Amino acid sequence: MTAYAMDDLEPNPFDERVAPTYDAGSAHMFEPAVLGPTVDVLYELAGDGRALELAIGTGRVALPLAERGVEVHGIDFSEAMVAQLRRKPGGDRLPVTIGDMSTTRVGSGYRVAYLVYNTITNLLTQDEQVECFRTVAAQLAPGGSFVVEVFVPQLRRMPPGQTAVPFHVGRRHVGFDTVDVVTQRCVSHHFVRTEGDTDAGGRGVATYSTSAHRYVWPSELDLMARIAGLTLRDRWADWTRAPFTADSSSHVSVWTKAAA
Incomplete structure (x- = not known):
């Protein structure tokens, strides 16, 4: 059993109380050694196409990716987090839709869609996680990629x-x-x-x-991808593309949609 009942949790853990200090609590994720390789991989996958960030939050990844010339669209359910994004330079220029990332569709033809920093686990049922893959796949261009960064349950x-x-x-x-x-x-x-x-x-x-x-195993994510019509292309231990091994505490996985 967990030490805290699920009903005791905040209904929105990214509300007006948490959002203003979120970046400070995640300061290690802004370090160049972490953020630089993240943006490099996504920039390469986007090519000359558009990118879609699910759970865009305060724009930690979206803003530097947009600064490199990629057109980035976002989805987030927290208006408080998006308000923090809007206060940052360039944040008012990113199109962001408020909605549930498992079902919200904002367009089509994206070259890359991505979920970083364990956010896939904020979907609390397997059905929601499967639906997220389906929703993303429907918005990808042929040959487009879906990238997920998530921890391996320890x-x-x-x-x-x-x-x-x-x-x-x-x-x-x-x-x-x-x-x-x-x-x-x-x-x-x-x-x-x-x-x-x-x-x-x-x-x-x-x-x-x-x-x-809801934590999820790499093999479970691969099956979700297959259900959505996506195929695993790469799996690394982190954004530096270090090999994924049995001792890896996280992974960055890339699934692709079949080319037309």
């Missing part, structure tokens, strides 16, 4: 009886998951310290938030 790190495992420990952010292996549901718990904020005793203040996920 169940081998959990001895019998343990239900929690950390996924990031940093100066400003600490995160751990509580896991239910029966339902493939996990809850991510985030503690983010805001720079300069202190309590009456001069101690640092941290905000706490939770988000629910």
Whole structure:
């Protein structure tokens, strides 16, 4: 069992309370060593075509990709996160549709569509995840690619009886998951310290938030892709295209739609 009931979670973990500090809590994802290879891969896959980002959020990936000349469209269900995107230079020029990424269609002929930073797991049922693949496939151009970056469940790190495992420990952010292996549901718990904020005793203040996920195995994603008419082309351990191995804690997978 998880340590927290699903009904106890915020209905929208990316609301007005979380959105303003989201980038600070994910500062490690903005590091050039992380973001640079991400944009490089997507730029190559987009070619001279358009890109579609599902769960575009605050524009961490979309903005630098657009700066390189790629026309980027976005989908996100959180108006608060998109409001943060709009405040950034160039953010007001990106077309973004508010909607559910598993069912929302905004166009067709995209050369690449992508889901980064584990966001596929925000869809909490297998049916929703399958439908996401179908929705994306319908919007891709012939020969287009769907790219997903997601963690590999680290169940081998959990001895019998343990239900929690950390996924990031940093100066400003600490995160751990509580896991239910029966339902493939996990809850991510985030503690983010805001720079300069202190309590009456001069101690640092941290905000706490939770988000629910359905973890998914690489082979399961491959089957979802096949159902949607997509074929696995590449799988790497990360955006640097390092080989994916049994010890990889994450993967970047690329599925393609058949050419006309």
